[in-house]
Amino acid sequence: MPSMKGARIVALAMLGIAVLVSSCDKSIVEPNASLPPVEAASVDANAGSWKMIVLSGPDQVVVPDPTPVTGAAYQAELQAVKTAQANMTDAQRAAVRYWTGAGVLRWNEIERELVARYNLPPAPRADGSYPLPDAENPFSDPVFPFSNPPYAARAYSYVSVAQYEALKAAWYWKFRFNRLSPARNDPAVATAVAASALPSYPSEDAVLSGVTAEMLKLLFPASLEEITRKAAEEREAAILSGRATASDVAAGLALGKSIAALVINRARADGMSTAPGNPAMWKSLSDAAAARGETPWQSQETPARAPLLMNFGTVKAWTMTAAQVTALEPGAPPSTSSQQMKDELATVKNTIDNLTRDQLAIALKWNDGAGTATPPGHWNAIASDYVRDARMSEVRAARVYAMLNMAMHDVAVGCWDTKMKFFNPRPAQLDPSIKTMIGLPNFPAFPSGHSTFSGAAATTLSYFFPQARASFDAMADEAGISRLYGGIHYPSDIREGKAHGTRIGEWVLNVARADGAN
Amino acid sequence: MPHCAPLLPRRRAKRAAVPRHLVRLATALAITLGGARVLSAQTLEDAEMLQRREVHASVTYASEGWSEYWEGTLRRSNGNVGEVTTQSVGLRVGVGVGQRLTVIGSLPYVWTEASQGVLHGMSGRQDLTLLAKYRVANPLIAGRVRLKLLAVGGLSTPTSDYTPDFLPLSIGSHSKSAITRLATHLQDRTGWFFDGYAERVWRSNVTLDRASYFSDGHYYETNEVAMPDVAMYRGTLGWQRGAWCIPVGVSAQRTLGGADIRRQDMPFVSNRMNATTAHAEVMYFLPRTSNLRLDLGAAHTITGRNVGRSTAFMTGFTYAFHL
Structure with a gap:
């Protein structure tokens, strides 16, 4: 065994490397820990005339006159x-x-x-x-x-x-x-x-x-x-x-x-206090689905947990009435007894059973589950990178976030209303052999929340940053399909969810287009 | 891990060497709460030195399960996972490079599952570990107790692209690591022996597939996770006579940093995973072929933090030969 001497050198080198490596630096640097100082391209001198959303006008709250800059008081402040x-x-x-x-x-x-x-x-x-x-x-x-x-x-x-x-x-x-x-x-x-x-x-x-x-x-x-x-x-x-x-x-x-x-x-007064719902409402949602001949959603948690904020669909939206929220909602999902549902269930099963590492990475990237900033937070983070680079005044930056987040709130209201209306089961309920690669959200499947949020966000952000429209749309599609890769949504949840989000996004943009900021 | 060497003084056998060691709970102790113990998994823990050109090859199977875990310091069960089981098949080869230097490599294949809930199990080749043991001193004390001091260094690296971001079902931490250890071995003529070591494991940062995560009170907007180092301490008392060797001991893993699992949160790769574990083994040298040994082991986590309250069983064969 002529390589014994070489092996000895290698072994001793390993000892040495182990000691040396132990002193490496492991500190974490977050890309946005330091941001460049913002020098806005425009001061947006007319922003005081942009349309208000909650307030009756810019002077609803009165600011007292300042003291003159030549006065002793101001000079002392300087x-x-x-x-x-x-x-x-x-x-x-x-x-x-x-x-x-x-x-x-x-x-x-x-x-x-x-x-x-x-x-x-x-x-x-x-x-x-x-x-x-x-x-x-x-x-x-x-x-x-x-x-x-x-x-x-x-x-x-x-x-x-x-x-x-x-x-x-x-x-x-x-x-x-x-x-x-x-x-x-x-x-x-x-x-x-x-x-x-x-x-x-x-x-x-x-x-x-x-x-x-x-x-x-x-x-x-x-x-x-x-x-x-x-x-x-x-x-x-x-x-x-x-x-x-x-x-x-x-x-x-x-x-x-x-x-x-x-x-x-x-x-x-927006209805949030009653959003958690109650056991009677849970039962009536389930009974209503069963009365339509559908298999009602059941919690897959142990012990069973009430569907998340089952009454969130009645919370007040920002840009639309309750009737308008309903009018823009998706129609019914495929019946739980239909061939289409069987086919979609088979698609989920097949996807999970043959998941590639790249697909798993996409599922984890968009997981946005417990302990994260949630899908709306994920889209706020995406927006922040564009706002950071756009040299906006504070008021113009606030407008981007306001439109984005009004759209995501309004679509959340419509999405939750739809989820509870149809009370559609998750894939793992209809086929217990389907195991998930991410946590299974504890509420009905149809439509996919990720997809609705992402459709609304991509539509809104594309208006403000049109150069990135294709990128936002690709991200929205990836966010949607990530839920199939995770084993928690059917293809129709994702398709209808994104379309719903896009409709709401367009609706909110009508507010943006008319607010006087362009 | 103790070694089950023949009684002192050590003989320079010309025949196939008496299998004088190797084996541990390695893989069994290996993976607790989704990789908490991954490092100890690859830590080949005995203090035994092989003779020059002596080779030990082992195949092990280990199964470890827990139905309770420590969420921070709170011991609890969780109906959404039920019992989490980690199984592994490991290959390990040790080579005596010289009288004072032994090199060992190991590589396990690991698969996990949960008995309840909807979470998908994971599987894959885990981490390759290479360890070099250098005998610093080997004096005979009072004419009857042999003291051996070892300096051990090693490296470990993942061999597949598994994710560390699906605890407790991930198969490991996907961290590269560097191991430094001081080990001692005491053995007297009656068959009693003691093994002990203290170890420091440096772990490289790991990269997630997502761009943000919450840990230790802060929301990090990066995919890079700082991995705290780990200290391991282990003491084993054993008795060896004839074909039997029976070591029993305690080990303590202390993660030198990291956060607790928050209430009802999922575990996270950089959690402060601590465990105090009791372990026992029975090794039996098969009579008809003196260079084949059967190993059986068990371990139980007595107390811990952010790890499963696990019980593990291991079995394996070690075959010894000379090059």
Whole structure:
């Protein structure tokens, strides 16, 4: 065995490599941890006239007149800005860099994290029942909320719409008062980016901090401390970056909070409190399906769990009436006893039994299950990359998220209404030999939620970023087919879901086209 | 793992070497909660050195199951998986490169299933491990106890494109790893022996098929997952006489970082997976062919964190010969 000597060298080298490798760096770098400072292509001076969604008009909440920039009070504020800038800590510098990546983008990122954190279903009790998360007792087990896809769709939409309303109002008052930024009033004030022509009173950063924190505290009350700290950090960064003085910030904060209160009034009355449904409703949905001669959906969880937010289909939509929601819904799925359903079931079975590694990767990529930002969050993340590169003003960026998230909320309402109306079983129920490559969502199959969300999102985003239309459409198709690869949806769920989403997306774009922002 | 060598002093047999070792619960201990123990799986744990040009080839089968697991520190069952079973067939070859250097390689094929719920089992070739054991010292103490000190280093790498993102049914962590270990072996003339080691396993980051994940209180928007290193400690007391060798011991795996499984969440590849496991084996040298050995083993996880409360059984044959 002549290679013994070589083997000895190899073996000793392995010892050495093992020791050396042990000192390698494993830190994780997230691509968007540092964003370039946004220098908007346009200040969007007319945004104060863009159409409102919840508010009656941009001046529904009145901002008091600012003090003159020549006055002693304002001069003292400028001095305070310069003093603060001269004494910045490293942490403050980091915060300035973080928030100059744009507030709307950052808050969307923060919300995705909150959704992921709270996206866990309640654990069963010992008796096999499931407790409901309680907004009045958010810290207990289960924590409130369970930010599942419909909850998240609604949450993203409320934050985005509130931000959009508040920023339009801020723009209205900014250009009405035309108080220049600190750096333009005093060249000695340092700026993180070139001083913008955007007037500073009220501060857009403070408006965003106020409106967003109030909305997030409603939606994720157990994270109140974290939300409050982030909002305060954003306001401080506005001053340290030379974009605002104390009175700009105070006026902005007040405006943001007041507008949040108006949007919260809508949220409290939109039907969400009854969205979880009840055992009687569960039984009647099941009985109705059986009376039509269909096999009703059954929970595949042990112990059986009520279908997720079974009454979400009655929650108020943003852009349409309940009748309009129904009118755009898909028709009935194939009967559970039909040949078509047998064929589709065989397709699912065949797909799972012959799944390739690439197909598994697609199923996992779009899984968006427990502990994730959900499919709507996934599409917000996709949108963020385009918003980041588009050099938009804050108010224009907020418009993109508002339209995207209104579309995804409205389609969630229609999708859930359809799911409960037909109460169609999942493949694994009709054929127990079908095992899934991703978690099986605990609600009826038809239509596919992923597909409806994705159809709506791709349609909406294509309007704002038309150069990427083909890419968005391909992503929507991939998101849809991922549910077949996962073994949790029939082809018709996916096809009808995407078509439903596309219809809703087009509907919402009629709002965008008429809002005066083009 | 202990070695079941003949009594001291060690003989330089000219015939086919007496099978003096190898085998462990390796694969059996290997995979608990979806790869929690993958590293120990490839850790060939004995302190035995083969003679120059001596080769040991083993085939093992292991089956491990749990119906309770620790969600963080909460011990619970889960009706959506029932009992999770991991089975494996492993191949292992050890070669004595010199009197002071032994090299071992191992490769298991692993398949998993859940007895309840809808989740699909997974299967595939798992990780190839190569380990080099270098005997640092070998003194005889007080004329009757042989002390052996070993420095062990190794590398492990996945051999197929399995996903680590489907725990508890993934077949492993899909992490590359580097193993460094200090091992000791004490054996006296009456047949009693003690094996012990301390080990550090460096694990490479792993890549998911998705662009984001939640771990340790933070939502990471990247597909790369930082993998905490792992420390392993193991102590075994054994007795060997004639054709029988019976080692019994305890091992402790401590993951040096990582988050707990959150309430009702799925396990995640970088979780803090800890386990304290009792293990026992019976090795029997088949009488008619002295260089074939039958191994039987069992292990039970006494306490853990983010791992299954598993019970494992292993069986295997080891064949020894000289090149």
